[in-house]
Each structure stands twice: as C-alpha cells, then as structure tokens.
Amino acid sequence: MKTLMQMDPPEHTFYRRLLTADFMVRKVEGLRPGIQRLVDDLIDTMLAGPRPADLVEALALPLPSLVICELLGVPYGDRAFFQRVAGELVMDEGDPARAVAASEELDGYLDGLLEEAGDGILGRLAGGGAMTRPEIRTMAQLLLVAGHDTTANMIALGTAALLANPDQLAAVRDGDAALVANTVEELLRYLSITHTEARRVALEDLEVGGQLIRAGEGIVVVKSVANRDPAAFPGPGTLDVRRKARHHVAFGYGVHQCLGQPLARVELQVVYGTLYRRIPTLALAVPLERLDFKDHAVFYGVRELPVTW
Template sequence: MTDALSEPNLFPMARAARCPFDPAPELGHRMEEAPISRVRLWDGSTPWMITRYADARAVLADPRVSVDVSQPGFPHTNAVSKARDAQMKTLMQMDAPEHTAHRRLMTSDFMIKKMEVLRPRIQQIVDELIDDLLAGPNPADLVEALALPVPTLVICELLGVPYVDRAFFQRVAGALVMDEGDPAQAMTASEELNVYLDDLVERKNAEPGDDVLSRLAVEQYRTGAMTRREISTMGQLLLVAGHDTTANMIALGTAALLAHPGQLAAVRDGDPALVANAVEELLRYLSITHTEARRVAREDLQIGGHLIRKGEGIIVVKSIANRDPSAFPAPDRLDVRRQARHHVAFGYGAHQCLGQPLARVELQVVFGTLFRRIPTLALAVPLEDLTFKHQAVFYGVRELPVTW
C-alpha cells in the first residue's frame, strides 16, 4: 500500500457501489494500516484524518482542539462547506466558554425526560402517517410518506415553526445540506431562512406561545441578551438538523433493515428494549454524517502516538470509528442485539449532538411501529437501483420506493 503520509488521498473518499451502507473501503484500509494520516482536501490542504475509535474519542473530548471555522488551518471539506461555515456561526462553530453559554440555553428543551413526554405525540404522528400510507397508492415513496414528515412535524411543533411552511424550509434546507454546486446559492438559501426566522422571532416576541422560539424571544431577545439574528441562526441549525438528520436515518435505516430480513424480523417482533437497542446499532452501522467532525489544533498535542501541531486541521471520521473492531466486534455486521450505545454517531465530548434524545425517541417510535403495522413491507425496486446521497452533508436515499 502507498504510504498514506507521503501521498495523501483525496477526502472525502468514495463508497463502494456494491456496499451502500458501508464507509468507503479506503477508510477501512487506513484504520488498519495508517490510522492517523494525512488526507488532501479540495483546496490542496492536508489535514490529519483520525480513523480509530479510541483516537476519535480522544480528539473529540480534547479542549486543545477547536471547532472555530475562522481559525487558520480549519479543514473545510469543499467550497460550499467553506462558504456555509463562514456565514453561519452556530453551536457547531463555537468553542468554550461561548459554546457552553449558548448550549446551556437549549439544554432543558432537549432533556431526556422532556423528550419522553413527547413520545405519545410522536406515536400519534407516526400512526397517522402510516394510516395515510396504507390508504394511498402502493407502491409508495417512504421518504415523502413517512421519513421526512415525522421529524419535520415534531421539530416544527417543538420550535414553534408553522408546518404549513414546510415546502419553503425543506427547499432551503435541501440547498444548505448539499456539499456540491454553487456556494452562493447555498448562502442565498441560508439568508432566506434567516430572514424567515427573524420575522418569526419578532412575531413570537409579540405573541409568545408554548415553544422554543417563543421562550428565546421572551427570555433572550426581549431582554437584549441575544439579538434576533442570533436566535434565528440558532433556530436555523435546530430546524435543519432537527428534521434532515432523522429523516435520512429513518429512510436509510429502513432500507438497511429491508436488506437484512433476519434483523428486521427481530425488530418487528421485539419488545421496546430491543427496538431501542436496534436504534443504537443502526446509528453505529450507518453513521450518516458525511462531513464528519472537523477540528483544528489550538496547540501541539499527541494523539495515538502522533504529534499534531498547532494550526493543523483534523478530520475525525466517525463512520469508520464506529466500525473499529476494537470497540465493536465483527463491526461490518448489522446486529440489532449488539450493545452499541457507546458509538460516536452523535459525536463525543462537549459538542455531541444536542438533539440526540429527540432523535432516539423518534427512531424508536418509527422502527417500533412501521414493521409491526406493515409486516409485509418490502423494497419496490432492487437495492442497487436506489439513489444515495453521496454529495450531501447527511448520507441517505433520495427516494425509498416500498410495497406491501
């Protein structure tokens, strides 16, 4: 094998068409032979790539690495990513203490106990959408019928965003999460959504309701603690990530289970504890975040015996870290009975996903309901005919034709 340190490969690396649920084969080779090595990005920069589970957790928990995209050496994965990073400063681009203060504002809204209170409402949403699916044409696209509407409805109700506006913000989100195309178009889409949320925050301030944006408008905007734009930017992150990530996990997780009928049967016939376990395994197995966790060293540090110098970029590849055999025996096998909750699909450390309690409940309800209510659910086309989102921030399928 060519020395990965002397001739860095281009990142991101291509998945194998025959294995759409697996990370790029080159990532597996790197994890075995050069677990901490250089990669080459679109702009010629050569950040470090971290592939092993223990090293990934070490980097993600290390206060000496930064998520600040304005720092020299920060690894922007493409031109769209760089433009998006430059324009939007959210929790994902903040270091402590600023990150700590902003995250604290939202922590109570996504506590596990609060998300469990939402479970009956999420169950109602899922059941109603499955009712509509069964009453409609067969075959049907599960993305449009279930995967996209479930998290969209939930995050809209939680934030206080009118669901009737979903066509607008889904269109805008679609431009924001694609890592190809014209950066200017992505930034125009981002500004469109910010203007929309700016106006919504103003309306919430005038007539607050029982939702997150109303609370922020009253507690932060009205008191001068945050500007309207700061709240709308936070709202944009929550709205886009809150529906697009889970939508992709629902569709891709369904496709993976349909491709593994033995695992699907266990989920369909299992109790809630097994379904919850299956969700963790699907999160590990699929690891949908394509942009991975990007950082830059704020000072010299040693990771896995390698010296990473101040100002050097770091890409933590969570998808392959979740396939590390030292953490997950037989990692390329989907096993819904595996104890996999220690995966890093939601990240690790201070910047792990704020909305993970909500995502877990949504996925548990969907996978615990869909196959029980439609036991004959099957792909309406061969797996190889599905179109996957290779150039998006979140990996998934564009459409999921199913029959029953």
C-alpha cells in the first residue's frame, strides 16, 4: 500500500490534511512538558547505571519511539513491545526479512489497537471514517519509520558532533533556549542525515541551474549538497551553533516536506537543552574515529555512542 511519500496531489493533499492538525507547532508545543519528563527519566536511568553507557540505547532510540507511542495512543503497558518492534523495523543495512516480520507483527498489533479506539491519532482516525483500517495501519507505520530512526540518529550523531567541538558544546550548554533552537537547525544542516535523497519524476520539461530536465526524467535531489552550499551557508564545513541556518533543507522541500518537523524540533531542543546541562562532564568513552558510523544506512548516524561522565 502506498504511503504519503509515494502519492501525488490531489490524493496526497487529501491524506496529508487528515494529519496536519496533529503536527501543528501549537499542538506539538503541548507535548513539550511530557517530552521533558521522558528525557529526564531516561537520563536518570542512564546516570544510575554503569559507565560507560551507550547513549543510543539509553536515550536516542527510546525517546522518539516513546513520543510516537504518546502520539498514536499506544497504552503504557504495550510500550516495551512497541519499542522492540520499532527497533526491528528500523531500515538499517540489517536483515530485510526481519523488518518485514516486524511490520507484520506491528500490523496485527495496530489492528487490535484500532478496535479500542483510544484518544491518540489512531483513535481519531479510526473514528473519523475518512480512512480504511489498512490505510490507518500504513499511516501509523510511516509515522513510526519516518519519526523514529531519523530523530534517534540526530540525537546521537548531534551529540557526537558537539562532543567533537567542545567550544560549540560549551556555548549550547550555557546558552539560552534561542541558542539551543538554533543549534538544532545548524546540526540538521551540518549532518543532513537522510541519505535516501528525495527522488522525483519531472511531470513537465523544466530547467534547474541551467540544466534542462525533460518530462518523465528522474531526479535525485541531494539535500546534503544544498545544505553545504557556500552561497547559502558561508564556510559550510564548519559547525557553528550561532549561524542562522533555518533555511536548510534537511526536512525536504515542497509538498512532501517533513510532516513531523515541529515534533522533531521539540524533541531535539529538549535533548540538546537538557543533556549537556544535566551532565556537564559528558565525554566520549572512545576516540571519535573509533565510532561505528552507519555509512550505508538510509539515515546516517552511529550504531553506538559510548559515553562517560
């Protein structure tokens, strides 16, 4: 079944509108206190455990899936199951058969959840009548896949990038909310983690940068190149948390621009605004070059981020 990402208007417009309200800035701001509690709890648990700890497992992976649980209306008791399946769904270089099995398992679970029609997005969509059950399940899986590993990689890789640039980290740690928000934009630009670039087919002849693209030809839009264009971002190879970077295209551009970006921003602002303040001595437990970078994965990141404090 097609997801939003494979649809064109007007079909795309119809389905996307059913979710627009859930991801509006005002709505997502209401989730901030709950996200802050989740981040604080995950940090408490990490601090109570042994050192070094893996920040991917302790914070980066669980946070986005717990937030999506809240959003979709997954009951508290099912969170451990949901987190396991979300982890298996993650599109790494891993075993595709395992991802398919996880997707089927999740579909079965979502069916049960739709019966209960809770108060999250799923309950509302199930009660709304505009979407069929299979369509709602597909949408839920898209939200999970699109919102989980992306945000997780930004948390871990963003932290690695800041730890590798201690003056920048110190500025964020001592900075105000506006500087933390700016840091989120700069790290989104600098890291450009979505390596599955936007693929499009030209519907009519058009010209981009003096190059004629004929109707029917395919285009791969490489966001990381745009995000390092010196005309848009002077000295683009430097991580500068004070730079104005909000015009980056890390969330894409046009009708398919990331639906969840307000939520991703709040999650990252809470993490970057909390982690380094609560653990001012946070440090990598292995040299940066020994980190296991996901060179061939859909979303760029690190498999583990061993940290100490």
